[in-house]
Amino acid sequence: MSNFNLIYKNINFLYIKKIFKTILLILLFFIFANKHTNADESGTIKIATHYWTSQKVGAIVIGELMKMGGEKIEYVSTDSQTVYQSMADGDIDIVHEIWEGAFGFSYEKALGTGNVEEVSTHEATAREGWWYPDYVEDICPGMPDWKALSKCSKKFARPDSNGKGVFIGGLEEWLNYDYERIQALEMNFIIKKPNSANEIWTELDLAVSKKEPIVIYNWSPNFVGAKYKGKFVKFPEHEPKCHQDPSWGVNPKALYDCDNPANGYIKLAVNKNFKKNHPNGYKIIKKINFSGPEIEKMANYVVTDKLEISAAAQKWLDNHEHKWKEWVN
Ligand code: TMO
Numbered sequence: 001m002s003n004f005n006l007i008y009k010n011i012n013f014l015y016i017k018k019i020f021k022t023i024l025l026i027l028l029f030f031i032f033a034n035k036h037t038n039a040d041e042s043g044t045i046k047i048a049t050h051y052w053t054s055q056k057v058g059a060i061v062i063g064e065l066m067k068m069g070g071e072k073i074e075y076v077s078t079d080s081q082t083v084y085q086s087m088a089d090g091d092i093d094i095v096h097e098i099w100e101g102a103f104g105f106s107y108e109k110a111l112g113t114g115n116v117e118e119v120s121t122h123e124a125t126a127r128e129g130w131w132y133p134d135y136v137e138d139i140c141p142g143m144p145d146w147k148a149l150s151k152c153s154k155k156f157a158r159p160d161s162n163g164k165g166v167f168i169g170g171l172e173e174w175l176n177y178d179y180e181r182i183q184a185l186e187m188n189f190i191i192k193k194p195n196s197a198n199e200i201w202t203e204l205d206l207a208v209s210k211k212e213p214i215v216i217y218n219w220s221p222n223f224v225g226a227k228y229k230g231k232f233v234k235f236p237e238h239e240p241k242c243h244q245d246p247s248w249g250v251n252p253k254a255l256y257d258c259d260n261p262a263n264g265y266i267k268l269a270v271n272k273n274f275k276k277n278h279p280n281g282y283k284i285i286k287k288i289n290f291s292g293p294e295i296e297k298m299a300n301y302v303v304t305d306k307l308e309i310s311a312a313a314q315k316w317l318d319n320h321e322h323k324w325k326e327w328v329n
Helices: 002-037 053-068 083-089 100-111 146-151 178-184 197-210 279-285 292-303 309-319 321-328
Strands: 044-049 072-077 094-099 116-121 127-133 165-168 189-192 216-220 230-232 266-271
Touching (some): 044 083, 053 309, 083 094, 083 100, 083 116, 165 216, 197 216
Parallel strands (some): 165 189
Antiparallel strands (some): 094 266, 127 216, 127 230
């Protein structure tokens, strides 16, 4: 009896040892396998693509310029908040439209790891925020002041919004503190989150066709300004303190009682090993710099001229040879 028990225990022990070993081996395998999939060592430059038009077109423009430098490239569709950590980890090589309002926080955190190299700040400056077509001022006099918009909230209400004004927001992954801003400024508004940027433009087109009040998340440079005249809502001007010190601003108990930066940065950054791994690509990327109108065109070739993303990138290259010739030489 006791003999049998002993054997049973031994078998049990052996099994546990085996299982333990197997788990260890699997773990080791993943640690090494991960090292191997690192973008830096793959020989291929991984360029992040995101969900707004100018970014997608610009990614291909950059990819084509990298190819001219003899590099191999790959496009990786990536969440636009986690992408910065992925770049620090070496799973992404290039992010080329880093907007301060939407991504500043995540980007600067990843930069702080020391595993990301900031390559340039584009000549283009960013405006990201609440925007409306001009006729809305006839419906809500006093705009673009946010206080006027706040008073008019009911005019922006919809049947399903409980009497609250509706703000057509940006994608969930574009962090712009809109919920926080509404709370901090005690605005009677809710946010309707779209599933794609196109949903924002569809809402805008529909409202414009009926001259109905609308306020959307928009940014500049973008194509919208070329299609409709309009303005950004003016919230209290941005200061870094607004995001750090509740006592700052109109609400002494809340952060985010301010606008996004009025002249935000749009940056280009690479994984810190890019220079070492892709010296030819690095020489080119150091020179790449987009102006506001150049980013606008990337969007416009698609939205206004109805070109496919890759055709728009080709048209951009065709029309800006004077510029990129200098970059690839
Ligand atoms: C990040 N974005 C340009 C969509 O605001």
